[in-house]
Amino acid sequence: MPETKDREGYAFNLHLVCGGFAYFSTLSNWVSYGEHGREVRRPRRVYVDTFQSLLIALGHCTANIVSEEDYTSWLMYRGWGIVTKALVRERMPQWLQGRKCISDGVGVFTDVALASPGALSHSISSTKKRIVSNRDNAQCLECGRGLSKDGIKLTMHHVRPFGRGGETTTRNLVCLCEECNQKVADEHVIEYFRKANLPYTLDANLVRGEFTKDSFAMALMITKNMMHTRAEVA
Numbered sequence: 001m002p003e004t005k006d007r008e009g010y011a012f013n014l015h016l017v018c019g020g021f022a023y024f025s026t027l028s029n030w031v032s033y034g035e036h037g038r039e040v041r042r043p044r045r046v047y048v049d050t051f052q053s054l055l056i057a058l059g060h061c062t063a064n065i066v067s068e069e070d071y072t073s074w075l076m077y078r079g080w081g082i083v084t085k086a087l088v089r090e091r092m093p094q095w096l097q098g099r100k101c102i103s104d105g106v107g108v109f110t111d112v113a114l115a116s117p118g119a120l121s122h123s124i125s126s127t128k129k130r131i132v133s134n135r136d137n138a139q140c141l142e143c144g145r146g147l148s149k150d151g152i153k154l155t156m157h158h159v160r161p162f163g164r165g166g167e168t169t170t171r172n173l174v175c176l177c178e179e180c181n182q183k184v185a186d187e188h189v190i191e192y193f194r195k196a197n198l199p200y201t202l203d204a205n206l207v208r209g210e211f212t213k214d215s216f217a218m219a220l221m222i223t224k225n226m227m228h229t230r231a232e233v234a
């Protein structure tokens, strides 16, 4: 019996092709750190059969992209495509380049080329402050004190610190009082997402079938280190 070996390839979830760009999500690896502690990340290889079974179990349709014809029709139909290493290198090498990314704090990365100026800025708009303050009941998530009942000034805290690549979105911001904010400093406390009633691990869109304990666990596995980015299509 020949040894059965799971081939390696790349898995891309192709969302949109427009204006000369293909917008996609893919699993990624850390490459290096850039300014503001933002990670440079690059698509990472997966085991084709294993990954495909995972996607099918989650209710996704997947396409095996092994030829030029497959590639051309995939650009029209989109969705998850599992592409052979050879085809990626030969036909779409620009998809593999490293990208500077910001992070939402739970392991999902967004190419800065896709991020809004507000998400990339250290300063926080008054709209975001109001939304986060309302959501967190205008009290410190650590000690529970607030302006109206205790006369304590509240501040906005980046859960994944801005200087470590954290994005400035309501997703990554919580209310802390000045004292607690200073104590936490640049520690990355995932627990704050739970306290703020934010989904703190999972991209629910990855579950297309039934939402079970198993599908939840599988979706968790591929949410982590997911990178949203784009590449030019020739």
Ligand SMILES: [Zn+2]
Binding pocket: 140, 141, 142, 143, 144, 145, 176, 177, 178, 179, 180, 181
């Ligand atoms: Zn506090």
